[in-house]
Amino acid sequence: MAVDYNAFITEETIEGDDEGPLAGTTVAVKDNISTAGVRTTCGSEMLADYVPPYSATVVERLTDAGATVVGKTNMDEFGMGTTTETSAFGPTRNPVDPERVPGGSSGGSAAAVAAGEADVALGSDTGGSVRCPAAFCGVVGIKPTYGLVSRYGLVAYANSLEQIGPIAGTVEAAAEALDVIAGPDPNDGTTRDPRAVDGVDVGVPEGGYAAAADGDVDGMTVGVPTELFDGADERVVGTVEAAIADLEARGAETAEISLPSVEHAVQAYYVIATSEASSNLARFDGVRYGHRADSDGNWNESFAETREAFGPEVKRRILLGTYALSAGYHDKYYRKAQDAREWVRRDFEDAFADVDVIASPTMPVLPFELGESLDDPLRMYLADANTTPVNLANLPAISVPAGEADGLPVGLQLVGPKFDEAAVIRTASAVEGR
Amino acid sequence: MTDSSDPDGDPDAGDGDGSADPAVDVAEVEHVAELARVRLAEGETAAFADQFAEILEYFEALDEVPDLDREEELVNVMRDDEVEEGLTQEEALSNAAETTDGFFTGPKVS
Numbered sequence: 387m388a389v390d391y392n393a394f395i396t397e398e399t400i401e402g403d404d405e406g407p408l409a410g411t412t413v414a415v416k417d418n419i420s421t422a423g424v425r426t427t428c429g430s431e432m433l434a435d436y437v438p439p440y441s442a443t444v445v446e447r448l449t450d451a452g453a454t455v456v457g458k459t460n461m462d463e464f465g466m467g468t469t470t471e472t473s474a475f476g477p478t479r480n481p482v483d484p485e486r487v488p489g490g491s492s493g494g495s496a497a498a499v500a501a502g503e504a505d506v507a508l509g510s511d512t513g514g515s516v517r518c519p520a521a522f523c524g525v526v527g528i529k530p531t532y533g534l535v536s537r538y539g540l541v542a543y544a545n546s547l548e549q550i551g552p553i554a555g556t557v558e559a560a561a562e563a564l565d566v567i568a569g570p571d572p573n574d575g576t577t578r579d580p581r582a583v584d585g586v587d588v589g590v591p592e593g594g595y596a597a598a599a600d601g602d603v604d605g606m607t608v609g610v611p612t613e614l615f616d617g618a619d620e621r622v623v624g625t626v627e628a629a630i631a632d633l634e635a636r637g638a639e640t641a642e643i644s645l646p647s648v649e650h651a652v653q654a655y656y657v658i659a660t661s662e663a664s665s666n667l668a669r670f671d672g673v674r675y676g677h678r679a680d681s682d683g684n685w686n687e688s689f690a691e692t693r694e695a696f697g698p699e700v701k702r703r704i705l706l707g708t709y710a711l712s713a714g715y716h717d718k719y720y721r722k723a724q725d726a727r728e729w730v731r732r733d734f735e736d737a738f739a740d741v742d743v744i745a746s747p748t749m750p751v752l753p754f755e756l757g758e759s760l761d762d763p764l765r766m767y768l769a770d771a772n773t774t775p776v777n778l779a780n781l782p783a784i785s786v787p788a789g790e791a792d793g794l795p796v797g798l799q800l801v802g803p804k805f806d807e808a809a810v811i812r813t814a815s816a817v818e819g820r
Numbered sequence: 821m822t823d824s825s826d827p828d829g830d831p832d833a834g835d836g837d838g839s840a841d842p843a844v845d846v847a848e849v850e851h852v853a854e855l856a857r858v859r860l861a862e863g864e865t866a867a868f869a870d871q872f873a874e875i876l877e878y879f880e881a882l883d884e885v886p887d888l889d890r891e892e893e894l895v896n897v898m899r900d901d902e903v904e905e906g907l908t909q910e911e912a913l914s915n916a917a918e919t920t921d922g923f924f925t926g927p928k929v930s
Contacts, residue, residue, distance in 0.1 A: 439911035575897035653879050664856060673926045675915035681927065686857060688927035694859035701858055702868060705849065706875065708856040722882040728890045764874050 391479040391488070393497040397457040398424050400445070406452030408566055413448050414504035416495050417458040418465055419550065420539035421445055428541050429461040429473035429491075431695045432676045442539025443574070444508060444550050444567040451566040456504050459494030463697045464667065465512055465543045467491050468766050469754060470519070472699040477756060482524055482795055486753040489522030491515040495553050496523040505554065506563045510540055512548040513655050514748075514773025517785035520553050521748035521797025524787050526560045526814065527553045529773075531805045532780035533578040535564075536571035544662035547655070547777040557786060557815040558599040564807065565594040580805040588806040598808035599815035604637030606813065609741030611645045614772045614799075618750035621791035626747045629788035629798045629817045633745075636816050643737050643744070647729040648775045654726035655774035656767055657710050657719045664707030667700070702763060731779045738803040743813045746772050748785040748797030772799060782807045786814035844872040 395417045402408070415421060418428045420438035427433045449455065462472040470493025471477040480488040481501040488497040492509025496519030499507050509516040511529040520527025528551045535550045542548075552563035568590075570577045580589040591598045608630065615623055634640055672678030672692035679691035696704070710719035737744060751769055759766045776783045781801055788798035798817060802809040849868045853860050860868070909922055918925040 436915055439907055439914055572899065647885075650881060650885055653882050654885075656875070657879060657882070668857075671926075672917060673924050678917035683927070685927050685929050690854075690857045690859040693857060694861065696858065698861075698864060698867075701853075701860065701864065702871065704856050704858055705852050705868065706872065709852050709872070709876075710879075712852070712855065719879060719882065722885050724890065725888045726882060726885045728888045729885060732888075763871055764878060767875070 389479070389484055391481055391484065391497045391501055392476055393459055393478050393494040393501060393503060394457040395427055395429065395460050395473075395475045395494070396425055400424060400449060400455035402449040402451070402453045402455070404452065406450065407562065408448065409452030411453045411506060412456045412504045413453045413563070414457055414459045414495055414498040414507040415445060415455055416461055416492050416507070416509050418461060418510060418541040418543075419445060419508055420541070421455065421458065424458060426458065426541070427475070428465075429463045429475060430697070430700070431474045432670050434474070434677065436675055438539070440539065443536035443571045445539065447567050448508075448563070453506070453566075457498075459492070459498055459507060461494055462491035463700050464541070464663070465491040465510060465515055465548075466663070466699045466703050468514070468518055468769050469759060470494060471756070471760050472697055474697060479756070480523055480753055483753065483793070486755055486794070487522065489519035489749070489753065492553065493519045496520050496525055496527065499523070499525045499553050499555055506559060507553040508550055508567075509553050510548055510550050511777065512544050513659060513777050514770050516551040516553060517748050517773050517783060517797065517799060518770070520785040521799075522753040522795060524795030525553055525555055526557050526787070526818070527551060527785045528560050528564055528807070528811070529776060529783045530564065530568065530807060531580070531782040533576050534568050534580065534782070534805065534807070536567075536574040536577050538571055538573035542666045544659035545666065546662060547659060557784070557811055557818050558596050560784075561595040561599050561811045565596055568595070583805060586805045588803070588808060591808045595807055595811055598811040600812060601636070601816040603633055603813055603816045606638045606743065607741045608633055608638050608640045608813065609643040609737055609744040610640050611643050611648070611737070611744060611746060613645050613648050614746035617771075618747050619752060622747045622750060622752065622796050625789045625791045625796040626745070626798050629820060630745055632817055632820050633813065638813075638816075641741055643741060645733045645737060645775070647726065647733040648771075650726040651730055651775040651778055652767055652771050654723040654730070654778060655770065656706070657723035658727065658778075660703040660707030661711050661720055662707070664704045664711065667696075667704055699763070727778045730775050734775070734779045734781060734801070742802075743809050744801040746799050748772060748799035752791060752794045752796070776801050780804065782810055784810040784814045786818050788817065789820060844869050844876060
């Protein structure tokens, strides 16, 4: 019997169509993505028995394309975490080293792929939750441009930041899954057709995103921002620099760039994400779905008692968001965070005038040991330094294995211009397998 | 980290030293939890007060961010108001803890 990594919360099969581009492919789906008839817990006591009456658009698209869903994967509660340890269903272990975390919040999805329990997995990425576990587990994860993939049926945490994205063993396999799930959806008003967006001249390559995984980086310019290397573990930096040198050997040029705004990205991200969470998670009132406390109190008391079932990290974020939005603090925190978000967006836009993609470590650290960061929330938040700027700027990014340091996987993050998924997929395909 | 939470949860701790530090005390955490309608478990209040003080101090750096003109390009994405197929009443109620005659049953209002 193989080691149980606790990658799945529910192992149940949803058969796909007989034919299609993903026929014969097994897919693991993060447990905050709705599956009709199969419980969807978000890693929370609150939804331990919740069975959605409908499926997310991405699940419909996968099964229509022939993929078979093999189960619902473990995750930080409501996506709030960087280690998959805040799950009410226990932590997932990293298949590379079971004493370490798989990253989060889509840790079960990355672990399922890394352990060979699924060919492909879906995660969701609000501040790095696809790229972080991909990096820690040594697999590939794509965070699409905001609006490329439908969020219909994704249980919201911070909806202005999050996208569903694929995790797979190879860049091409992740891109094939992206080809299937991408595209406008009438049930998500924020989705766009990349071919019809003003100012975007890239869009979808002939043959789809998978065709961009051709390894041809000759003549490309790779931006290297000093801010995203400063303060990172030197073993991580060394491995990532070696991967970038490989790109140069294949004909890419590198250019040192500066993104001064990203020093404020983690602050802005946590203010915006917790503010949105405080509003989004108000829906868990125990009336329409989810856990309901046995309470004799009035509406307010019953509501508060029901919500005692959230875990500490979820409570922490709801309270921080409530505080940031409360009278007297809104201008100090929320408005300044929106200014920072705009600054980050402009910084990237300026940088992409000169470079095709931007390279950095995905995570500034090697995978944590289990339990190492759980009691120190700020330390966990700071680990998101390199991933959160991408969500704030709505851009596409990929994490691809760059190699190993001390036997542990290191991820290279590549960020592209808006809707230029092809650029990050092409560049990533040139470094994988090194 | 070794968490040395204030064991007594002194509600006046860290307050009134005249600095710009966003001191967070137990009373403030309780107030925000009340606003958010989230009951905290035993021990969470004191731990949160310490953690929030640290996190909010880190958020202080947002003061250094320049004021920017932000003009969002907004387009109307609402569809026409036409009846479409949706969940059946039975499906919509299928996860409710309590229902009455096809309606959700909530707690008493007061």
